[in-house]
Amino acid sequence: MPLPPARQFLLSLAASLAWPDDAVADERDDVRTVLFGSLDAGRSSFVSAGAKVAPGGIARDGVVTLATLGYGLRPERDWWGDPRAKAGLTPPRALRHTVQAGAVAGWQWVRDWGVAAVFAGPELAFEVLDSPGTRRLPAPRWGARVQGEVWARPTESTLLTTTVIAGTARWSAWGRVSWGVRLPDWSAAYLGPEAALYADRTGYRKWSLGLHATDFAIARLSVRVSAGWLYEEQIRRPGSYGTLTVWMPL
Template structure:
């Protein structure tokens, strides 16, 4: 994430700290910061760094040489990335494209014990759009591709300004090299104010490969410095 949405033009260096929690059958926690040397609402270069960790349960055959076939595994993942790019600011919103290195480490846990997989390094591509088609609506889209885990994540959300936040539907999809798929379909409230923080809360249904549908909850917070 880059910012809570299109902002008024601001001059000078700006830093935004952010964090998020995705809780469900698959859980992931992340934190990071964005630096815009020219200001949040102006055309210019931006830098984004993030770290995260999470876990999920997997079913089926494990093809790892040191780990025998089991009915269920837990995959724990840690990853980090530092990307740099450019943002274009318009009256209707902001578009940003970034690229840079990423690294990941994974561990598989099952009835036969734990197996730490070799660390992987690769390239991350990151694109975001925060648009206001009208004065009362928000359209947000994010796409992230990573080569260290051969994964992709995308989110699309629309909201209408109501009760101090943008309320509306959202959908996201995550896929990776293990043929794992995760769909999130739900509702979100974006740009809620809580003291010096801005928040996004999402709830809905999570559909995962090899599992029954279940609920999910996402909480995200950011604060300009």
């Protein structure tokens, strides 16, 4: 279950890479807010939404802020709290519900080759396991979040992205790297492979490898979709995943 801010790598991309023509440079410079939402679907699912605000302009060097709110659902077995596990039996699968929010601020550098940004700030997480071993609702946990992102265009027709996010509210970390090529005669999107890893304090680990299509438009929305193979260490068998991210500059 990726961290919700997991998807903000496209926000600066929307501002710095989606307007390559000088004819619309003024329009790009006027953008200060980007709204976004995302859905990760598979054995575990996560949906999130938020906003990115850059007072000096999304496509310029300067201070940037990100605010996100997300909800996740993940099946797992309660080996520690379920009475059946204590009796030596295999407990049935239960659902872990997670609500996570964050508000981070940082600085971005916009260059001819792309964008780099770093962020830090507080995060809040609430999670509960829907299991007979859960006697009461746990208290929400506060923590700190750090985030680093790079979006680069090695050539006019290629895109390389790297995102790393870590937080102490759930002692979790998520990272993704992707590469894509744009074929103007065939598609407006960047198409290529991606790989990601997620881990948290519960011992949950998820690896994924897939293909993505990044930066194509539907009405006023810019869109990213991906799908592929994943492996969850607790379940110990491969599965599939799909993601959808949309964003809209205001």
